[in-house]
Amino acid sequence: MFTGLVQSVAEVCFIENKINLSTYVIQMPLNFLLGLEVGGSVACNGCCLTVVAVESDKISFDVLTETLRLTNLSLLQVGEKVNVERAARFSDEIGGHLISGHIMMTAIIIRIRSTCNLHQIWFEVQDFSQIKYIFYKGFIAIDGISLTVGKVRNKTFCVHLIPETLSRTTLGLKILGQKVNIEIDLNTKSIVDTVERFSLVRKNLKSSCFI
Structure with missing residues (x-):
């Protein structure tokens, strides 16, 4: 699990495409590597990955x-740069919200507005069926960053x-048309799915004259 608080921005320094997978080598700040071993988990742009070499x-x-x-x-x-975060420990402060590192969809940046001390970015989801999980003032993780939905x-x-x-x-480096990773808040998803299942059961019972 991760907290959605990005610990560093790191640079991709090597990519090797292989059969059925690709190997990515990323240069990290030295303080980020303290205690990190092969087999550890790191979120890169919000995607949970396993370290295979240090x-x-x-x-x-x-x-x-x-x-x-x-x-x-x-x-x-x-x-290119990526957001990185080490896996959370029990002693860590949860300053964002708990995220799993399992990306559910991507979204495209369609509008960027900048005014004095305020930056607004609009996204269009690539899987329309997932928009039901996104609510005003709800949690969302974008490229591994814990954020609050504005509209x-x-x-x-x-x-x-x-x-x-x-x-x-x-x-801060993003431009129009770029794609970002999206992870929906797991609690929100669970509640929406539960309500939908309950509503479906109720509807079926009504049609069968049980209620």
Whole structure:
């Protein structure tokens, strides 16, 4: 599990495409590597990956084709930046919200508005069936960043960002048309799915004249 508080922005320094997977090598700040071992979990743009090698200030991940298909990791190029976070420990402060690192869909940046000390980004979800889980003032993780939903319209939503978030994450580097990873708040998803199942059962009972 992760907290959605990005600990660093790291640079992709090598990508090797293989059969059924790709290996990514990312250069990390030295303080990020303290205690990190092979087999550990790191969220890269919100996607939970397993460390397969640690060499000096570089760590490697093997990313399966299915993960590449469902996330924006397949679009990364050498030299690009990614948000990274170590797996949470029991003693860590949960300053964001708990996220699993399992990306549920992607979204496209369709509008960016910047005013004095306020940055607003609008996203269009790529899987319209998932928009039912996105609520005004609800939690959402975008490229691994715990954020609050500002507005929801049809299949789009927006978030509001302060300068600190822009400087500490890759969102300050984003441009129109870029794709981001989205993880829905798991509690919200569970509640919506439960209500839908209950409503369906009730409807079926009504049609069968049991209620």
